[in-house]
Amino acid sequence: xxxxxxxxxxxxxxxxxxxxxxxxxxxxxxxxxxxxxxxxxxxxxxxxxxxxxxxxxxxxxxxxxxxxxxxxxxxxxxxxxxxxxxxxxxxxxxxxxxxxxxxxxxxxxxxxxxxxxxxxxxxxxxxxxxxxxxxxxxxxxxxxxxxxxxxxxxxxxxxxxxxxxxxxxxxxxxxxxxxxxxxxxxxxxxxxxxxxxxxxxxxxxxxxxxxxxxxxxxxxxxxxxxxxxxxxxxxxxxxxxxxxxxxxxxxxxxxxxxxxxxxxxxxxxxxxxxxxxxxxxxxxxxxxxxxxxxxxxxxxxxxxxxxxxxxxxxxxxxxxxxxxxxxxxxxxxxxxxxxxxxxxxxxxxxxxxxxxxxxxxxxxxxxxxxxxxxxxxxxxxxxxxxxxxxxxxxxxxxxxxxxxxxxxxxxxxxxxxxxxx
Amino acid sequence: xxxxxxxxxxxxxxxxxxxxxxxxxxxxxxxxxxxxxxxxxxxxxxxxxxxxxxxxxxxxxxxxxxxxxxxxxxxxxxxxxxxxxxxxxxxxxxxxxxxxxxxxxxxxxxxxxxxxxxxxxxxxxxxxxxxxxxxxxxxxxxxxxxxxxxxxxxxxxxxxxxxxxxxxxxxxxxxxxxxxxxxxxxxxxxxxxxxxxxxxxxxxxxxxxxxxxxxxxxxxxxxxxxxxxxxxxxxxxxxxxxxxxxxxxxxxxxxxxxxxxx
Numbered sequence: 001x002x003x004x005x006x007x008x009x010x011x012x013x014x015x016x017x018x019x020x021x022x023x024x025x026x027x028x029x030x031x032x033x034x035x036x037x038x039x040x041x042x043x044x045x046x047x048x049x050x051x052x053x054x055x056x057x058x059x060x061x062x063x064x065x066x067x068x069x070x071x072x073x074x075x076x077x078x079x080x081x082x083x084x085x086x087x088x089x090x091x092x093x094x095x096x097x098x099x100x101x102x103x104x105x106x107x108x109x110x111x112x113x114x115x116x117x118x119x120x121x122x123x124x125x126x127x128x129x130x131x132x133x134x135x136x137x138x139x140x141x142x143x144x145x146x147x148x149x150x151x152x153x154x155x156x157x158x159x160x161x162x163x164x165x166x167x168x169x170x171x172x173x174x175x176x177x178x179x180x181x182x183x184x185x186x187x188x189x190x191x192x193x194x195x196x197x198x199x200x201x202x203x204x205x206x207x208x209x210x211x212x213x214x215x216x217x218x219x220x221x222x223x224x225x226x227x228x229x230x231x232x233x234x235x236x237x238x239x240x241x242x243x244x245x246x247x248x249x250x251x252x253x254x255x256x257x258x259x260x261x262x263x264x265x266x267x268x269x270x271x272x273x274x275x276x277x278x279x280x281x282x283x284x285x286x287x288x289x290x291x292x293x294x295x296x297x298x299x300x301x302x303x304x305x306x307x308x309x310x311x312x313x314x315x316x317x318x319x320x321x322x323x324x325x326x327x328x329x330x331x332x333x334x335x336x337x338x339x340x341x342x343x344x345x346x347x348x349x350x351x352x353x354x355x356x357x358x359x360x361x362x363x364x365x366x367x368x369x370x371x372x373x374x375x376x377x378x379x380x381x382x383x384x385x386x387x388x389x390x391x392x393x394x395x396x397x398x399x400x401x402x403x404x405x406x407x408x409x410x411x412x413x414x415x416x417x418x419x420x421x
Numbered sequence: 422x423x424x425x426x427x428x429x430x431x432x433x434x435x436x437x438x439x440x441x442x443x444x445x446x447x448x449x450x451x452x453x454x455x456x457x458x459x460x461x462x463x464x465x466x467x468x469x470x471x472x473x474x475x476x477x478x479x480x481x482x483x484x485x486x487x488x489x490x491x492x493x494x495x496x497x498x499x500x501x502x503x504x505x506x507x508x509x510x511x512x513x514x515x516x517x518x519x520x521x522x523x524x525x526x527x528x529x530x531x532x533x534x535x536x537x538x539x540x541x542x543x544x545x546x547x548x549x550x551x552x553x554x555x556x557x558x559x560x561x562x563x564x565x566x567x568x569x570x571x572x573x574x575x576x577x578x579x580x581x582x583x584x585x586x587x588x589x590x591x592x593x594x595x596x597x598x599x600x601x602x603x604x605x606x607x608x609x610x611x612x613x614x615x616x617x618x619x620x621x622x623x624x625x626x627x628x629x630x631x632x633x634x635x636x637x638x639x640x641x642x643x644x645x646x647x648x649x650x651x652x653x654x655x656x657x658x659x660x661x662x663x664x665x666x667x668x669x670x671x672x673x674x675x676x677x678x679x680x681x682x683x
Contacts, residue, residue: 020681087524089680110522115448127440128525156451 010211011062016094069226100179109169114158147171255361311371359390442536460541509534509582561646577661584668631657
C-alpha cells in the first residue's frame with residue numbers, strides 16, 4: 001500500500017469524492033426488486049436524481065508533523081472528510097492513505113456504555129481507540145487525573161453530566177498517543193477551564209511534531225494551531241495555503257455573504273412612515289460602499305410618509321454583523337435632534353466622523369420612533385452595509401495572529417503608542 | 422481468500438472483541454439481581470414447560486431417555502443458537518452511534534453477541550452436567566465428538582449472524598422476521614421430539630437442516646455412545662461453510678456503507 005514514495009507524507013488524500021443519497025437511505029425490499037428490474041431492462045436507476053456530492057475531487061497531502069486546519073461553511077464537507085480519514089466511511093471515488101497510527105476525536109465518549117462505570121468505560125474506550133489493555137492500564141491514572149473525575153470514576157456514566165461525559169471522553173482520546181490526530185469541533189465542551197486544558201493539550205500535541213488534521217469553526221484556534229489551512233466550499237477545495245491567506249480569503253467571502261444578504265433587505269415601516277432606501281456616502285457626498293479606517297461615513301436614510309409625521313426619532317447604528325448588537329450608534333432618542341415634522345419623501349443623513357473601524361464588513365441597523373418615543377414607526381432592522389478596507393495590511397506578510405487581530409477580534413481601533421520604562 | 426483477510430483482521434482486534442464482549446455481558450447483567458442466573462433460566466423454563474406439556478399431558482416418545490434431560494440436551498445448544506442470532510442480528514444497528522463515530526471492525530458487534538451467548542451457554546452447561554450426574558449418564562468415548570458438532574454450529578451461527586446483521590442495516594424487516602423464523606426453525610428441529618418420530622420418507626429433506634443434524638448428533642453421542650451419521654455431519658458442515666462464505670461476503674460488501682445508511 002505504501003505507494004507514496006515520499007516518506008514525509010502522513011496523510012494522502014487523492015482525488016476523493018463522496019456521494020450521498022438524499023431522502024430515505026434505506027430502501028425497502030420492493031425498491032430493490034424494482035431496481036434489479038430496471039437494471040435488467042436497461043432503464044436508468046431511480047437513484048440518480050436523489051443524490052448529491054458531499055465531496056468532489058478533493059486532494060491534499062498532510063506532511064509528517066504538520067497541523068492542517070479544515071474550514072468551511074456548514075455542509076461544505078468538513079466532517080465527511082474527517083469520517084473518510086478515520087475509516088468510518090469510504091469515498092465513492094478516489095483513495096486515501098494514512099501512514100501511522102491515528103486517533104479520531106469526532107464525538108467524545110462515543111463508545112461509552114451508560115450502565116458501566118467511568119473506570120470500566122475508560123478501559124473499554126481505550127481499547128476501542130486502539131490501545132491494548134495493558135497500555136490503557138498504564139495510562140489509567142493519567143487519564144483520570146486529566147479528566148478531573150477521580151471522585152466519580154466508579155459511578156456509572158449515565159449519572160454523569162454531559163460535561164463530565166465529554167471530559168472523560170476527551171481524556172481517553174487524548175492519551176491514545178497516536179501519530180496522526182483527527183479532531184472535529186470538540187473543544188466546545190466543558191467549562192472554560194477544561195476547554196483551555198484541551199486546547200493546551202492539542203497545542204502540545206502539535207508542537208511535539210505530531211500530525212494533526214483539525215476541523216473547526218473557531219478561526220482563532222485554527223490560526224493558532226495550524227501550519228496550513230484547507231478551505232472547503234460545497235465539497236471542493238477552494239483554497240489550500242498558509243493560514244493567513246486562507247483565513248483572510250475565507251473572511252472576505254463570509255463578509256461577501258453578509259453584504260449580499262444585507263443587500264436584499266427591504267425595510268418595512270408603519271402606515272405613517274417607511275424607509276425607501278439606505279446607502280452610504282463619503283464626506284464629499286459621493287455614494288460609496290467601502291471606506292478606509294478613520295474616514296467619515298455618512299449614512300443616508302431615504303424615507304417616505306403618508307401625511308405629516310410629527311417629530312420622528314431616527315436611530316442609526318453600525319454593527320460588525322455578529323448578531324446586530326451595535327458598535328456605534330447615533331440616536332435621536334438621546335441627542336433630541338428629531339426634526340419637528342416631516343412630510344412626503346425625504347432623506348435623513350447621519351454623518352459619522354473619523355470612524356475608527358478596522359478592516360471588515362459592517363452592517364447598518366436602524367429604527368424610527370414616533371414623537372412620544374414609545375411607538376416604533378420602523379422596527380429595528382438591518383438597513384444596509386459597507387466595508388472597511390485597510391490598505392496597510394498585507395495578508396501574505398502578516399505574522400501568525402495578526403490576521404486574527406485585524407480581522408476577527410476587536411473591530412474598533414484607537415490611536416495608541418507603546419512606551420517602555 | 423477474503424475470509425482469510427477477515428480472520429487476520431480479527432486476530433489483530435481480538436483484544437477488542439474480548440473487551441467488547443465483556444462490556445456487553447457486564448452491561449446486560451448490571452443492576453439485575455440474579456445476574457448470570459438469567460442465562461440459565463430461559464432453557465430451564467422452556468424445558469420445564471416441555472416436560473409438563475409433552476411428557477405429562479401428551480406423551481411424546483423420547484427414545485427411552487428421561488424426558489427432562491432428553492429435551493434439555495437439545496434445548497441448551499438451541500438456546501445458544503437462538504440467543505446468538507437474536508442478539509447478533511440487530512447488533513450493528515444498535516451500535517450505530519459507534520459505527521458512525523469511531524472506526525472499529527464492524528464484525529466485532531455480531532461476533533461479540535455470539536461470544537456473550539456462549540458465556541450464557543456455559544452457565545447452562547453447568548446445569549446440564551448436574552442433570553447428567555442426577556440421571557447417571559455415563560461418560561463415553563463418543564462424547565469426544567461433541568466439539569466437532571459444536572464447531573459446525575459456531576460456523577453456521579457466525580455465517581447467519583454476519584449476513585443477517587449486515588442486511589438488517591438496510592432492511593429492518595430482517596430483525597422482525599428473525600423471531601418468527603427461529604420459532605418455525607425450532608419445530609423443524611428435533612428438540613421436543615426425537616428424530617425417530619420424523620417419517621422415514623421426509624428424513625433426507627429434514628436432515629438438510631444443519632441444526633437437525635447437530636441436535637440429533639448431540640443426543641446420539643450423549644445417550645447412545647454412537648457417532649451420528651458422518652455423511653449427514655459432512656453435509657451439515659458443507660451447508661454451514663456455504664452459509665459462512667455467503668454471510669461473510671454479504672457483510673464485506675455492505676460494510677463500507679454502514680455509516681452512510683444508518
